Amino acid sequence: MTNPFDLTGQVAVITGANTGIGQGIALALAAAGADIAAVGRTPAEETVRKVRDLGRRAEIISADLSTIEPVQRVVDEAVDKLGKIDILVNNAGIIRRADSLDFTEEDWDAVVDTNLKSVFFLCQAAGKFLVRRFGETGERGRIINIASMLTFQGGIRVPSYTASKSGIGGLTKLLANEWAGKGVNVNAIAPGYIATNNTSALQADETRNRQILERIPAGRWGDPQDLGGAAVFLASRASDYVQGHILAVDGGWLAR
Numbered sequence: 001m002t003n004p005f006d007l008t009g010q011v012a013v014i015t016g017a018n019t020g021i022g023q024g025i026a027l028a029l030a031a032a033g034a035d036i037a038a039v040g041r042t043p044a045e046e047t048v049r050k051v052r053d054l055g056r057r058a059e060i061i062s063a064d065l066s067t068i069e070p071v072q073r074v075v076d077e078a079v080d081k082l083g084k085i086d087i088l089v090n091n092a093g094i095i096r097r098a099d100s101l102d103f104t105e106e107d108w109d110a111v112v113d114t115n116l117k118s119v120f121f122l123c124q125a126a127g128k129f130l131v132r133r134f135g136e137t138g139e140r141g142r143i144i145n146i147a148s149m150l151t152f153q154g155g156i157r158v159p160s161y162t163a164s165k166s167g168i169g170g171l172t173k174l175l176a177n178e179w180a181g182k183g184v185n186v187n188a189i190a191p192g193y194i195a196t197n198n199t200s201a202l203q204a205d206e207t208r209n210r211q212i213l214e215r216i217p218a219g220r221w222g223d224p225q226d227l228g229g230a231a232v233f234l235a236s237r238a239s240d241y242v243q244g245h246i247l248a249v250d251g252g253w254l255a256r
């Protein structure tokens, strides 16, 4: 029996791959055999070097996903540089914090445009390629969207982030409905509290940090590498029959 988690020869496009969760996922997919197109604003030089050290191909694609303007170019450039796309990981995301009574239109649009609008249109651009490529071949393309605990919960002081991440949950299910029969699996990963730049202020706040740690059954912050296994699973043949699922990787946060 062949290894169902083997990604040798597959090409994965990952947004926001220069740091944090995106970098962790890029390295895990590369360790499983995939070549990597690292998409983002800041060139993912460290990620590309580490992927190449693993013996895989890696390319940087520069794109600011605060608008949908670059999405078709991202797909075209990945195909141009690496020959094809098998896997898309929509990871790039931002957060803005303020009370809902004071929340500005600018903070709403910035977050929803990056975390939801660009994700949908990148799914669409990659989806056209993947449906055409896989169709009814029996093999499958994969899209993995990075959701959040706030896909399931309300949170506080993060209205546009919560709206964007619960939107990701619905979108993941809708696209799975539409594309499961067309050779494309669409799923999501919902990370819990992961130690990255995104959460550095929370980690630095002693009181908040203690409250968070007390609330996580595993008793620790997640590390970007903790997302690797879930990403390899959802990117591989091991998850052929998994469609529209949102897989929590949260140290038990939602179990509480």
Ligand code: NDP
Pocket (backbone or CB within 6 Å): 015, 016, 017, 018, 019, 020, 021, 022, 039, 040, 041, 042, 063, 064, 065, 066, 067, 091, 092, 093, 094, 114, 146, 147, 148, 149, 190, 191, 192, 193, 194, 195, 196, 197, 198, 199
């Ligand atoms: P980081 O802030 O460490 O990384 C975010 C990534 O997104 C960076 O690569 C960043 O690029 C990229 N990005 C942001 N805006 C844009 C843009 N306009 N165009 C292109 N790339 C962009 O955060 P995390 O690694 O923590 O977050 C990754 C994902 O995981 C996000 O979607 C986040 O919402 C989600 N998540 C994180 C959790 C956590 O606890 N850390 C929990 C739940 C979900 P650049 O460096 O150039 O800004």
